[in-house]
Amino acid sequence: MHAMILAGGLSHERDVSIRSGRRVHDALRGSLDRVSLQDVDTELIPSLRFGGVDVVWPLLHGASGEDGSLQALLELVGVPYVGTTSKSARVAWNKAVAKAVLGRSGISTPDYVTLPQSLFREVGAEHVLDLIVARFELPVVVKPARGGSALGISVVHKREDLARAMVHCFAYGDTALVERAVEGIEVAMSVLGTGDDARALPGVEVVVDGEYDYDARYNPGRCEYFAPARLTDEQSRIASETALLVHRTMDLRDVSRVDMILDSEGRAQVIDINVAPGMTETSLLPQAAEAAGLDLPTVYRELVETAAARGPVTAT
Incomplete structure (x- = not known):
């Protein structure tokens, strides 16, 4: 059996993905016929189609690895893979x-609201922040609506820190999810x-x-x-x-x-x-x-x- 471990990619979590991939690769080397470690680049599809790959384990973290995109690609190629299908991952x-x-x-799950960055520009950020505080009280957790590894997440205890938390969140995605801290x-x-x-x-x-x-x-x-x-x-x-x-x-x-x-x-x-x-x-x-x-x-x-x-x- 030839198992290919996919790690790397271009998300903010590339380094973590590579570390995950190497550890799984090393753990499997002694128990399978062949284990390869592959980045997600222009060599990926040819390797999948012509490299005798029997099964893939995608260990990409972040958008392309967890939003269903990579899984959909593997489904197009027709290769079995470890993990959730593209539809469920999405x-x-x-x-x-x-x-x-x-x-x-x-x-x-904690009570929440999602707010796109564009809305803050259209109606005025301070007005929106006042509504958040009135609705949830503090503390609240601000996080990207799509993301992982705690990137872009802040726990806000003071009203004056809320705007900074939103800016930090929007650096990792265009929609923020604000939820009551539990x-x-x-x-x-x-x-x-x-x-x-x-x-x-x-x-x-x-x-x-x-x-x-x-x-x-x-x-x-x-x-x-x-x-x-x-x-x-x-x-x-x-x-x-x-x-x-x-x-x-x-x-x-x-x-x-x-x-x-x-x-x-x-x-x-x-x-x-x-x-x-x-x-x-x-x-x-x-x-x-x-x-x-x-x-x-x-x-x-x-x-x-x-x-x-x-x-x-x-x-x-």
Whole structure:
């Protein structure tokens, strides 16, 4: 079997993607006939068509890797791949759309509003900011409506910091999602499998010095992780059931990570869905797998073998 790991790309998260790809590549080298590491460039399509590739694992983070575009390309080529289909990835990538889908299934997410950058210019930014404060009160979380790795995210505690947070957000996308900040235990729940066969791994609790931003996520020292998370049995049950419900409701495949906050009322508030979780040395899914007593190379090989056996996505 020839498995191709896709990593890199041109998004803001290129460096993280390369680190994820290298770690998975190295973990698989001893258990498959051939494992190659490929960037997304002009050599990709010829390599897919004529390079004897049996299965692909796309590990691009950010827009092209998680918004369904790369998955759609792989479907056009007709090669099996690990992970969620293009249609489901497209829905999960848009945070506002994902929230609407989850809400219809009774899954809690923080109250929110989405606002395009153009609206601020048309009606006056200060007026819009006043409405945000009146509606949600502070603190609020400002984030790009489409994005990952905490890029462009700010937690705003003071009215005078809100405009700066919006500018920071718009540097990474043209639409901002502003949601009520939720206090509680931040837990990342990883899921392996598809449909009824999906299983939730132990939660990883994230305790961070300051905001859980890009630097905190990928540079050791600012975050403390507890794997498994320090939860009661009831909290663990709620977190696992919520992650599985999200995975199935969003029609995700193979691997996902659901980030949530367990609030004081015992609810799991979903704050993000990841269809291409990071696999770096500080990433949360590998920590969850190790907490479950799983051997990472074996987990990765099984994901690749499952995708190869499933075959390419067929048109519907």
